[in-house]
Amino acid sequence: MNFASDNIVGASRPVLDALVAANEGAEGAYGTDRATKAAIERLGALFERDCAIQLVATGTAANALALSALVPPYGAALCHVEAHVMEDECGAPEFFAGGMKLLGLPGAGGKIAPRTLADYLAALPRHEKQMPPRALTLSQATEYGLVYTPSEIAALCEVAHEAGLKVHMDGARFANALVSLNVTPAEMTWKLGIDVLTFGATKNGCLAAEAVIFFDPALAEAMPYLRKRSGHTLSKGRLLGAQLEGYLGNDHWLDNARHANAMAARLAEGVAALPGARLAVPREANEVFPVLPRETVERLRAAGAVFHPWSERSLPEGERIAPHEMLVRLVASFATTEAQIEAFLQAAKG
Amino acid sequence: MNFASDNIVGASRPVLDALVAANEGAEGAYGTDRATKAAIERLGALFERDCAIQLVATGTAANALALSALVPPYGAALCHVEAHVMEDECGAPEFFAGGMKLLGLPGAGGKIAPRTLADYLAALPRHEKQMPPRALTLSQATEYGLVYTPSEIAALCEVAHEAGLKVHMDGARFANALVSLNVTPAEMTWKLGIDVLTFGATKNGCLAAEAVIFFDPALAEAMPYLRKRSGHTLSKGRLLGAQLEGYLGNDHWLDNARHANAMAARLAEGVAALPGARLAVPREANEVFPVLPRETVERLRAAGAVFHPWSERSLPEGERIAPHEMLVRLVASFATTEAQIEAFLQAAKG
Amino acid sequence: MNFASDNIVGASRPVLDALVAANEGAEGAYGTDRATKAAIERLGALFERDCAIQLVATGTAANALALSALVPPYGAALCHVEAHVMEDECGAPEFFAGGMKLLGLPGAGGKIAPRTLADYLAALPRHEKQMPPRALTLSQATEYGLVYTPSEIAALCEVAHEAGLKVHMDGARFANALVSLNVTPAEMTWKLGIDVLTFGATKNGCLAAEAVIFFDPALAEAMPYLRKRSGHTLSKGRLLGAQLEGYLGNDHWLDNARHANAMAARLAEGVAALPGARLAVPREANEVFPVLPRETVERLRAAGAVFHPWSERSLPEGERIAPHEMLVRLVASFATTEAQIEAFLQAAKG
Amino acid sequence: MNFASDNIVGASRPVLDALVAANEGAEGAYGTDRATKAAIERLGALFERDCAIQLVATGTAANALALSALVPPYGAALCHVEAHVMEDECGAPEFFAGGMKLLGLPGAGGKIAPRTLADYLAALPRHEKQMPPRALTLSQATEYGLVYTPSEIAALCEVAHEAGLKVHMDGARFANALVSLNVTPAEMTWKLGIDVLTFGATKNGCLAAEAVIFFDPALAEAMPYLRKRSGHTLSKGRLLGAQLEGYLGNDHWLDNARHANAMAARLAEGVAALPGARLAVPREANEVFPVLPRETVERLRAAGAVFHPWSERSLPEGERIAPHEMLVRLVASFATTEAQIEAFLQAAKG
Incomplete structure (x- = not known):
């Protein structure tokens, strides 16, 4: 994860x-x-x-x-x-x-x-x-x-x-x-x-x-x-x-990119549906930027998930991160698997 | 070669x-x-x-x-x-x-x-x-x-x-x-x-x-x-x-270096024995610096041998390269074979 | 001026x-x-x-x-x-x-x-x-x-x-x-x-x-x-x-600085009293930053006064420059005279 | 001097x-x-x-x-x-x-x-x-x-x-x-x-x-x-x-340069005539490069003359500075006077 x-x-x-x-x-x-x-x-x-x-x-x-x-x-x-x-x-x-x-x-x-x-x-x-x-x-x-x-x-x-x-x-x-x-x-x-x-x-x-x-x-x-x-x-x-x-x-490079983007899309869909979560910006390539409840973040980390918090400096107008929330970045690559995503989403739900 | x-x-x-x-x-x-x-x-x-x-x-x-x-x-x-x-x-x-x-x-x-x-x-x-x-x-x-x-x-x-x-x-x-x-x-x-x-x-x-x-x-x-x-x-x-x-x-790195040096030693011995040739400096590691008759150089190049001429700026006192001669550098590596050396020496002899 | x-x-x-x-x-x-x-x-x-x-x-x-x-x-x-x-x-x-x-x-x-x-x-x-x-x-x-x-x-x-x-x-x-x-x-x-x-x-x-x-x-x-x-x-x-x-x-340098500051103080007082004018920041050294009606600025320039408009990026909270106004900088030096200041203020009044 | x-x-x-x-x-x-x-x-x-x-x-x-x-x-x-x-x-x-x-x-x-x-x-x-x-x-x-x-x-x-x-x-x-x-x-x-x-x-x-x-x-x-x-x-x-x-x-700058060069010429003539002295290179502008006996150098310094020793790296072929000699540089400027030169030459003679 x-x-x-x-x-x-x-x-x-x-x-x-x-x-x-x-x-x-x-x-x-x-x-x-x-x-x-x-x-x-x-x-x-x-x-x-x-x-x-x-x-x-x-x-x-x-x-x-x-x-x-x-x-x-x-x-x-x-x-x-x-x-x-x-x-x-x-x-x-x-x-x-x-x-x-x-x-x-x-x-x-x-x-x-x-x-x-x-x-x-x-x-x-x-x-x-x-x-x-x-x-x-x-x-x-x-x-x-x-x-x-x-x-x-x-x-x-x-x-x-x-x-x-x-x-x-x-x-x-x-x-x-x-x-x-x-x-x-x-x-x-x-x-x-x-x-x-x-x-x-x-x-x-x-x-x-x-x-x-x-x-x-x-x-x-x-x-x-x-x-x-x-x-x-x-x-x-x-x-x-x-x-x-x-x-x-x-066209191996295009295959790799398509896979990474597809995995990111799957991930985006999944995290957006988590309780209290939303996407800070739309998912367009292979990265996902969800706003998660801090307790979800903690649950994920406890389960071994690795990801970075992200800067809130350039969010779209109207987007505000509340004190109990955190903006994070999730990146999918050519090697990301559906199983990894499912495990992540399961861990998020606790 | x-x-x-x-x-x-x-x-x-x-x-x-x-x-x-x-x-x-x-x-x-x-x-x-x-x-x-x-x-x-x-x-x-x-x-x-x-x-x-x-x-x-x-x-x-x-x-x-x-x-x-x-x-x-x-x-x-x-x-x-x-x-x-x-x-x-x-x-x-x-x-x-x-x-x-x-x-x-x-x-x-x-x-x-x-x-x-x-x-x-x-x-x-x-x-x-x-x-x-x-x-x-x-x-x-x-x-x-x-x-x-x-x-x-x-x-x-x-x-x-x-x-x-x-x-x-x-x-x-x-x-x-x-x-x-x-x-x-x-x-x-x-x-x-x-x-x-x-x-x-x-x-x-x-x-x-x-x-x-x-x-x-x-x-x-x-x-x-x-x-x-x-x-x-x-x-x-x-x-x-x-x-x-x-x-x-x-100790793979030491094996590689020993092989390269040994090949250079073999090469040095061979080129020093070529007619009209001598070493400008002693062979100490994996490089050989012979002074060759220009006709030997041409013969080698015609046979497909690849090597570089070298600077004469810092030769030992007393060493002078005559107009019909050329100082060249030959480098051996971990991948150099005895067969390559023999082929080179043969080509030099014509 | x-x-x-x-x-x-x-x-x-x-x-x-x-x-x-x-x-x-x-x-x-x-x-x-x-x-x-x-x-x-x-x-x-x-x-x-x-x-x-x-x-x-x-x-x-x-x-x-x-x-x-x-x-x-x-x-x-x-x-x-x-x-x-x-x-x-x-x-x-x-x-x-x-x-x-x-x-x-x-x-x-x-x-x-x-x-x-x-x-x-x-x-x-x-x-x-x-x-x-x-x-x-x-x-x-x-x-x-x-x-x-x-x-x-x-x-x-x-x-x-x-x-x-x-x-x-x-x-x-x-x-x-x-x-x-x-x-x-x-x-x-x-x-x-x-x-x-x-x-x-x-x-x-x-x-x-x-x-x-x-x-x-x-x-x-x-x-x-x-x-x-x-x-x-x-x-x-x-x-x-x-x-x-x-x-x-x-202490010549201190005399020069005191003179420049005093002239700036005099200037600050004068421009602050001009119709429609105010100081964007207090005068503390030898520079004055008034907000002037644009017509005052034009009148001054027509009279030959030389000065620069100034950046509005770092004004104190609450200070807003209206479209008909301009923030300018006026600098006094050791060589500034009261006569120059009076001429400036007169020109501003038209 | x-x-x-x-x-x-x-x-x-x-x-x-x-x-x-x-x-x-x-x-x-x-x-x-x-x-x-x-x-x-x-x-x-x-x-x-x-x-x-x-x-x-x-x-x-x-x-x-x-x-x-x-x-x-x-x-x-x-x-x-x-x-x-x-x-x-x-x-x-x-x-x-x-x-x-x-x-x-x-x-x-x-x-x-x-x-x-x-x-x-x-x-x-x-x-x-x-x-x-x-x-x-x-x-x-x-x-x-x-x-x-x-x-x-x-x-x-x-x-x-x-x-x-x-x-x-x-x-x-x-x-x-x-x-x-x-x-x-x-x-x-x-x-x-x-x-x-x-x-x-x-x-x-x-x-x-x-x-x-x-x-x-x-x-x-x-x-x-x-x-x-x-x-x-x-x-x-x-x-x-x-x-x-x-x-x-x-043409003040040309007058200055002509004066400096003339003083250097006078100086060159004088030092070249000193016992045991010669010019290492001809005097062409406002600098003079004499080779002086070291004892002359010492005599000059004792008399308060100020000048620099100079590099011997780029002398004309054939010019060799002997151990008892020294190459020095003497520079004349627009302000150099004949009296300064005479004093220097006198001091050199001891």
Whole structure:
């Protein structure tokens, strides 16, 4: 009954198999191996575009590298006030970009509204005393498990581009959002105006593999150097390439995401029906954010269930957590089973 | 016949097996998993000391993190003028330490002589206009495959410590040097004065796993933050822990290193006996640096042999490479076979 | 009728005279000159303590150097959400400290309440994923011209120190706050717990001179290097030392500040009495923040008056700026005259 | 008898007068004052070109800002191995450029030969593991007082540009070099290919004033932010503008430089004629580098003469300093008098 995160399990079987298969034989170092080349080619085909793609082992590295290619040391990036880059990466973007600042915008459920962005940019003083904004970064899905719709993304990109900002998408849960929207990778990214994507694979079936995808290769010229100097160029690059080969082959990644989302949907339905419980935000991808009576929380913990309390900072208007309640996060992954969910719900009921 | 490097092969079998075994089940994230804990415990036992240990995926990250914990942004680290940190990491130490400088010292075969270090430190101007040296970093084995002896290391540490410098060892080929000297890990490091070690495992049997080992935990207080902000804290930390479990178990790592060194010895003997060939420096670990007639080099390449030409900057006094000759590097690994060596020698003879 | 800021005038006469006098003769470079030594000695006496003191030419440099000595690259500093370091220094603290983050706290009139600080620190997650707070920086006077009382400062320092934070005071308007409180420099700083002070002199009579004062010299060990590498060590250091000699001699600085505050008081009284006008916050030092009818603002501008509109983000509870009104800032300096004030008030009346 | 440097004296009279004159009245802050505008206009006219110009208070800041606009954090700048940026600025270029590396080239008398540069660039490995060179910086005059001729500068710029490098000139002693060559400012800079100039004025008559001049304004787009975030944007900008107004008016700066050079010539002639003495390099600007018998050095010091010993690392071929000799540096400035020189020569003779 561990719903703490989608990073608590290992790799899914096809990913592991691909890794084992790629282990044999001599290969070029630093990403010149066959698995890496094949994975990059596959990603290009998937996104239907000539992209500049770099593989790295962590989402923090992917996000920070992407932002450091978009934002100068004296510039700023806009993000949701609770975005992972803002709250949970120990200043990686600031470090990689040599001192840049992240400016946090509010938004219910972790979503920035296009109007909020437009108003913020319009009110920003513009003088050499203020760090000029150069990028917007969106989390898809958000920190509250919501999925930006294509029209929301398009509107945000339009506002950003008009103000001279590039747009980065932090796709730590890219696959979960994608199958939720039922669109193609291109339709959720560059066709809407996204300039750079962190294509997350670790949470959805890999062990440690993310791709930084620049839809305009000209923006990526510095990337080989930026990756190397940050220690993220693996000498045995096949480790990353092979995982992605296993992940992308036979639409395995989409199957994984669909399963995780379905399990989350089942979980959402179940917890919403618990006595005194409700969902603080709708379940849209693979995360569920119920408000539970504290006694239910205690009962669950006593039964060995693992999950995290969650921030109440960005709840939808009108949602208030009472003193006897607690907002928690439950995450389903490709490995979540119906039995685990049933056990959790049983434990909640006591 | 690929002798280009020891990073051209994948993982050795026990490492891969450990990785597959550790893949199952739910585990804590960010290095709180059982495999990581076990690997760190094992390393502590191996070094017979209470250490602060962090696992990362690359040697560049390990070196840069270690140096950034020792050297302030306005300080300098001393290294051999051809050290990997100086020449091949695209400024990672400078980046991680916020602008520090590397100062390169000369030395035949990649070794810094204690006297060279002492003279350099004595001549250094000391004013706020000059970046104060705060660390010495030694490559074991060196860029020319030589192994610092315990007495050399002790002498260097003594000179460094007297001048207020900490000493880091870049052990990318730690195991190869260790079995060459036939000493214990402790006897090659902290017992001689080494303060921090990059314990390399990638080249000698892992896919991507290194440990940064602080023999004085007080020096490592910032390390969890430094690792996280550089994107080197894997969320599924078992990837690193499991590799090291497989690597260290049953002295597998020592077996690998002994095999690689033995293969290099065989190769050295063979190439030294080729017509017109000689070794530029003695073979001490798993690398061989022969001077070959250019026609031999061409013959080898025509036959499909892969290897790199090497720098002539730090050769022993008296060694001169003639215009019709070339200095090359040949690297043996845990996976090198006698058959590969025989094929190489045959191809060289034509 | 220029009330835009206190940096629009040159140096006051005694400061200029001291500069001219110190220009003669050969002197040691890089701050080893007699004027610099004398100024530093005078500051030590003024603060009744053995301090480590560095002179620089700008407040931005002073603040950023101070914070970079207190906060590691992976750490955070807490400040008011509208503090000068946060809003108006183009990321200088982030740059000097190698990527640190500033965390902004709310507070009416630019003041952080001790309770706000305590609650913020208590709620802060503590994990290697979050940048640990290491310093608190207070602006004295605040961005809304308010003056922290000694008991407020003491309470803030106590909360900060208990949480392991050092406390920096940005004293860009140190003198104006000091004479407003009628205490000694020591009584407004280290006796209350302040660890490091930016002693501002530029706005109150110098051309370009600030002192960074560490009350615990052990915290300042890196300062000579930090100052040099940031280009703030003047080779002809007498430029800074001489200004401070003229500034501090004969209590000239206190006279300047008393004059500026008195002029601001006169101005506050006058504008508060204008039809439809009120003060948004009390006048405590040398700045006045009136809410004026927009037609009054237009009338003033038409008459050539110069001043800035001001942020409405941190007004006291209950204060609302109506659409036909505007919040503006008026700053008096050592050079402000009664005639200028009368002309301004006349122009406002039309 | 203080020949330690040209930064041991204050400002020359016209510079001081201009400063005093500009002190009066209200002016725009942050460089929008009349004096700054006038100085920048004057510099543009002097260089016969539309330039982007920023004033700062120190040469270290000017050099570091210039290099940080040319070199990315992962890039390198080439300089003479004993250049001021390399040896005497405590890592300011590395800091400002976010971790860049300086690569030192050898050269007699502090001069890089075009052939040396070409060979160095040709031999440089080009891989993402190596920091790519992006700029060359030349010191005019050099650390040994030599002056690059126009044809040397043109040849160096050609080699650099062909390799994709921009060229910066560190003109800390720009005026002394200029009058030595008897060319115009344009003829010593952009007409030969120089892209960015540190126009030094501090040593030759100002107190603290340098200009960073970009001959291609497109390269300078980030400069206002870079200057502000490094704390080098003076709020009372007139301090810098006024000095340069006094410095440039009536060719005062050229008069100062001609005087300093003439005094150095007189000094060179005198010391070369001392028993057992010789010049290690020719006197070309305002510095003299004699090799003196150690007993002469002691006699001078006993008589109160002040000067520095100098590095022997980059002497012309064939020049050897014997154990009983010492290489020293003697610097003349605009304020040096014939009487001081005579006294020095008398003291040397004993």
